[in-house]
Amino acid sequence: MNLLKLFFSTAVLSLSAFAADDLPLRTDLNEQVLMIPVGKTFYGGTISLETTFFKPDGDGPFPLIVINEGKTLGNPSFQPRARYPLIASEFLKRGYAVALPMQRGFSKSGGSSMYLEEGCRRVFESTMKQTEDIKALIQALGQRPDINANQVIVAGQSFGGLSTLGLATEPPQGVKLLINFAGGLKNDSCKWEEALQTTAEKLGENAKLTSIWFYGENDSLFPLDVSQKMLANFNKSSKTAEFINFGKYRDNAHFMFGSKEGFDTIWWPVVEKKLTELKMPTAVVSAKYEAKTVVASGYAEMTELDKVPVSAKCKEMYADIISNKPYSRAVAVAGNGACGFAWNADTTDAQFIALHYCKKNAKDSECKIYLIDDKVVWPKS
Numbered sequence: 001m002n003l004l005k006l007f008f009s010t011a012v013l014s015l016s017a018f019a020a021d022d023l024p025l026r027t028d029l030n031e032q033v034l035m036i037p038v039g040k041t042f043y044g045g046t047i048s049l050e051t052t053f054f055k056p057d058g059d060g061p062f063p064l065i066v067i068n069e070g071k072t073l074g075n076p077s078f079q080p081r082a083r084y085p086l087i088a089s090e091f092l093k094r095g096y097a098v099a100l101p102m103q104r105g106f107s108k109s110g111g112s113s114m115y116l117e118e119g120c121r122r123v124f125e126s127t128m129k130q131t132e133d134i135k136a137l138i139q140a141l142g143q144r145p146d147i148n149a150n151q152v153i154v155a156g157q158s159f160g161g162l163s164t165l166g167l168a169t170e171p172p173q174g175v176k177l178l179i180n181f182a183g184g185l186k187n188d189s190c191k192w193e194e195a196l197q198t199t200a201e202k203l204g205e206n207a208k209l210t211s212i213w214f215y216g217e218n219d220s221l222f223p224l225d226v227s228q229k230m231l232a233n234f235n236k237s238s239k240t241a242e243f244i245n246f247g248k249y250r251d252n253a254h255f256m257f258g259s260k261e262g263f264d265t266i267w268w269p270v271v272e273k274k275l276t277e278l279k280m281p282t283a284v285v286s287a288k289y290e291a292k293t294v295v296a297s298g299y300a301e302m303t304e305l306d307k308v309p310v311s312a313k314c315k316e317m318y319a320d321i322i323s324n325k326p327y328s329r330a331v332a333v334a335g336n337g338a339c340g341f342a343w344n345a346d347t348t349d350a351q352f353i354a355l356h357y358c359k360k361n362a363k364d365s366e367c368k369i370y371l372i373d374d375k376v377v378w379p380k381s
Contacts, residue, residue, distance in 0.1 A: 131166030216253020
């Protein structure tokens, strides 16, 4: 039996050096890690999903968005906990709580991974098993006094997008909209395109709930001809799915979800319109979670290495950062010359991560942000 090969990418690609478990919780976003029971083992034990949970200040009840993660390469038990703090902050400022569950067998979630060693024969079964856990998680969260169980959105990326579509036929009460970002499952050892098309047809047979699908022209995993055939099969019976071809996105459309650019210009305008039709909240109600505009201090240009107040080793790393590492990125430096870096994260989280690692290296010396993206913000004085 060939091991099912699954490929997944997040728009904010997790770097191993920045594993979520190594970072303190974002208290400014009220980040928590919950273990939410969703089922039983064969022997009667409880299976719980490790779930990153953000919520606005206050008692609520808050509307909820659930975001389902896909799979990175490698052993799923080593996959970092999903966070997406940029997307979380966008919904927090609109008054939503945000839940990001890890699948069974992923990170610290209990149970065994649902990725079956069955080639392409059981894609639908794998999808629906994951969907059942999502239903159980929504039901559990809906019992909390700070959650409005009648105002729920469910979204998913890659395989998380496919399993989100499993809710279309029998959605939990209160779920208003499904959002699929580059959903699919790929196995190069078999006819995975046909398996996806068959699965999409089964998922759409009795679909009752509206879903919006986002796919790009340069998606490295799911070409448009594949995703559009999935859509046609899904819509054969119910015609409840809306397809958005957002064209090319940077060097890989599979990375769109999670980026500020993707949120602002591609998917939020579409989702906002639909949520307004559904009488779901869309307006910003708290400026606390707004990302601040980055303004250069005038202390130095990014490329003026001699002005960076760090050790020689940190200066070498800084030079590599500004030459080779993608946005969003941040550099933090300490009074004793220590440093910390982050990249490929959203802007506020890049600063958070850079400060965290700077503090670990600086011991008792104070750390401050020096660079954000291409702007030096170190005080001019």
